[in-house]
Amino acid sequence: MQEIVKEIRDVLSEVKYPGTSKSIVALDMVQNIKAEDGKVDFRLVFQKSNDPFVGTVRKKCESLLKEKLGYTTVEIETVFVHDLEKPLALEKVKHIVAVSSGKGGVGKSTVASNLAVALAKLGYKVGLVDADIYGPSMPKMFGCEDASPYMVEVGGKELIEPVVKYGVKLLSIGFFVDPDSATVWRGPMASNALKQMVEGGFWDELDFMLIDLPPGTSDIHLTLVQTVALSGAIVVSTPQQVALADAVKGINMFESPGIQVPVLGLVENMSWFTPAELPDNKYYIFGKEGAKKLADEKGLRLLGQIPIVQSIMEGGENGSPVALDEDSVTGQAFIELARNVAHAVDETGETAKRVRVTK
Numbered sequence: 430m431q432e433i434v435k436e437i438r439d440v441l442s443e444v445k446y447p448g449t450s451k452s453i454v455a456l457d458m459v460q461n462i463k464a465e466d467g468k469v470d471f472r473l474v475f476q477k478s479n480d481p482f483v484g485t486v487r488k489k490c491e492s493l494l495k496e497k498l499g500y501t502t503v504e505i506e507t508v509f510v511h512d513l514e515k516p517l518a519l520e521k522v523k524h525i526v527a528v529s530s531g532k533g534g535v536g537k538s539t540v541a542s543n544l545a546v547a548l549a550k551l552g553y554k555v556g557l558v559d560a561d562i563y564g565p566s567m568p569k570m571f572g573c574e575d576a577s578p579y580m581v582e583v584g585g586k587e588l589i590e591p592v593v594k595y596g597v598k599l600l601s602i603g604f605f606v607d608p609d610s611a612t613v614w615r616g617p618m619a620s621n622a623l624k625q626m627v628e629g630g631f632w633d634e635l636d637f638m639l640i641d642l643p644p645g646t647s648d649i650h651l652t653l654v655q656t657v658a659l660s661g662a663i664v665v666s667t668p669q670q671v672a673l674a675d676a677v678k679g680i681n682m683f684e685s686p687g688i689q690v691p692v693l694g695l696v697e698n699m700s701w702f703t704p705a706e707l708p709d710n711k712y713y714i715f716g717k718e719g720a721k722k723l724a725d726e727k728g729l730r731l732l733g734q735i736p737i738v739q740s741i742m743e744g745g746e747n748g749s750p751v752a753l754d755e756d757s758v759t760g761q762a763f764i765e766l767a768r769n770v771a772h773a774v775d776e777t778g779e780t781a782k783r784v785r786v787t788k
């Protein structure tokens with residue numbers, strides 16, 4: 430049977446997902462292959478129910494299997510990731526929080542890494558999952574690029590031992606794949622990678638698991654967001670209009686009827702610039718309080734305002750997040766953010782409970 434399945438997979442490898450050079454097999458879209466008496470059936474996993482290529486891909490698979498392997502009946506079950514996946518919840522993890530941004534380069538990973546360290550400083554047990562498939566930066570930000578997590582056996586299961594640094598348990602896609610090849614990942618593969626890190630990591634007890642999502646609001650985000658049972662999401666933005674417009678897309682995605690992940694609040698990054706030699710001067714180079722105004726408009730919390738400071742950038746570059754120094758002004762900004770996030774999660778959890786009780 431295994432050989433037959435391999436033969437079928439080989440033939441299906443010739444089917445490329447339209448618009449990419451990747452085969453549907455490499456994209457992990459082909460599952461549950463069974464073949465018997467001239468009949469083959471398998472499952473084709475698409476990322477979203479309105480994928481315009483469902484018909485084309487199905488037809489191509491059918492004709493190739495008939496033509497090349499002589500099957501008379503080809504039955505294909507078409508499924509969509511969101512119908513397939515039950516969001517993962519971990520028994521010993523109290524809260525899973527996504528850190529997102531509508532736009533790239535606004536400092537999402539900087540905020541996620543410093544928030545993780547600041548939460549740990551406040552005494553919480555913290556895990557951080559770097560799911561930024563376009564550019565996993567956590568290994569660098571935590572100064573552990575050379576780490577390669579190993580497997581441990583826990584209760585008869587093989588689990589991945591996260592790297593522990595600065596009191597934070599960390600797993601990053603960057604530990605497992607060459608970042609250059611990660612850019613072509615699509616829905617099912619990306620969600621499998623996230624699933625493996627979340628479900629296959631030896632996290633043990635955590636108060637917070639933070640997930641650093643890739644920037645943007647593409648289909649991949651929908652898939653990732655639906656893979657894990659999130660307590661809430663944080664949206665990071667700079668104060669400029671262009672960034673805020675994308676932040677709105679992020680908020681809308683989380684709040685959409687199919688997703689319904691509570692937005693815990695906004696983080697305004699790069700709120701102002703303060704030169705080291707003039708610590709009391711604030712220069713609003715990206716505009717003043719843009720994210721604060723957006724938060725007010727949307728009825729959301731502003732969880733924190735993080736200034737542009739050279740040390741924040743340097744901390745990211747040299748693997749030593751500024752939040753490690755609680756006494757610095759920047760460290761304080763992240764501690765304040767961490768307090769607000771913890772409070773927001775508690776409050777949101779309480780609201781959810783109240784809603785459930787009254788139903």
Ligand SMILES: Nc1ncnc2c1ncn2[C@@H]1O[C@H](COP(=O)(O)OP(=O)(O)OP(=O)(O)O)[C@@H](O)[C@H]1O
Pocket residue numbers: 530532533534535536537538539540561564566643644698699735736737738739741742743745746
């Ligand atoms: N508050 C800040 N002060 C100074 N530099 C910052 C600040 N926030 C982020 N940076 C710098 O800006 C750059 C982009 O930040 P970061 O990688 O965190 O952004 P991102 O939104 O995660 O990007 P990506 O689109 O790659 O996911 C980095 O060099 C980082 O060090």
